[in-house]
Amino acid sequence: MKLTILVVSLLVAAGAIAVAEEYSEFIEGMKTTGAAMGVLSKAEKKSGPQVTRSAERIAGVYEGMIPFFRQRDAKDAVALAEQGKAAATALASASFAGDEAKANEALQALGGTCKGCHAAHREKLENGKYKIK
Numbered sequence: 001m002k003l004t005i006l007v008v009s010l011l012v013a014a015g016a017i018a019v020a021e022e023y024s025e026f027i028e029g030m031k032t033t034g035a036a037m038g039v040l041s042k043a044e045k046k047s048g049p050q051v052t053r054s055a056e057r058i059a060g061v062y063e064g065m066i067p068f069f070r071q072r073d074a075k076d077a078v079a080l081a082e083q084g085k086a087a088a089t090a091l092a093s094a095s096f097a098g099d100e101a102k103a104n105e106a107l108q109a110l111g112g113t114c115k116g117c118h119a120a121h122r123e124k125l126e127n128g129k130y131k132i133k
């Protein structure tokens with residue numbers, strides 16, 4: 001009896017870990033993106049090494065999101081990831097070149113992809129946590 005309970009709880013725990021690990025890399029990428037986006041919105045001028053680096057970091061995360069959502073067969077998310085990658089790359093280039101107007105435009109476009117994808121693919125659970133839908 002005790003053994004059965006132990007086995008069952010081990011299986012449940014293993015299942016929970018499997019779900020968490022299924023996309024832990026994705027969550028890490030979102031955390032990186034959130035932090036980098038914080039730096040970008042706080043930056044007084046949308047140019048300079050820090051802005052360029054943050055934009056490059058986001059572009060890298062978005063690049064990884066493309067295959068991730070392709071494997072989930074989520075076409076709209078793939079499109080947002082592609083648009084966001086292009087916007088983040090444009091932001092990095094504009095920041096590097098010191099072109100504030102272009103950089104601001106690219107940042108706006110990038111920000112739009114966060115909201116779009118979260119609205120469509122981020123589901124809030126009853127416990128206050130989120131999952132991908």
Ligand code: HEC
Pocket residue numbers: 027030031033034035037058065069077078080081084110111113114115117118121122123129130131132133
């Ligand atoms: C193509 C889809 C997509 C795009 C684009 C996207 N996100 Fe997300 N993001 C998600 C999903 C889905 C989750 C929820 C994952 C979960 O909690 O299971 C999430 C979660 C997050 C989280 C919470 C991570 C945690 O600690 O659990 C942050 C922060 C975040 N996103 C920031 C951003 C920012 C900032 C942008 C834009 C620069 C962005 N995301 C763009 C899909 C996306």
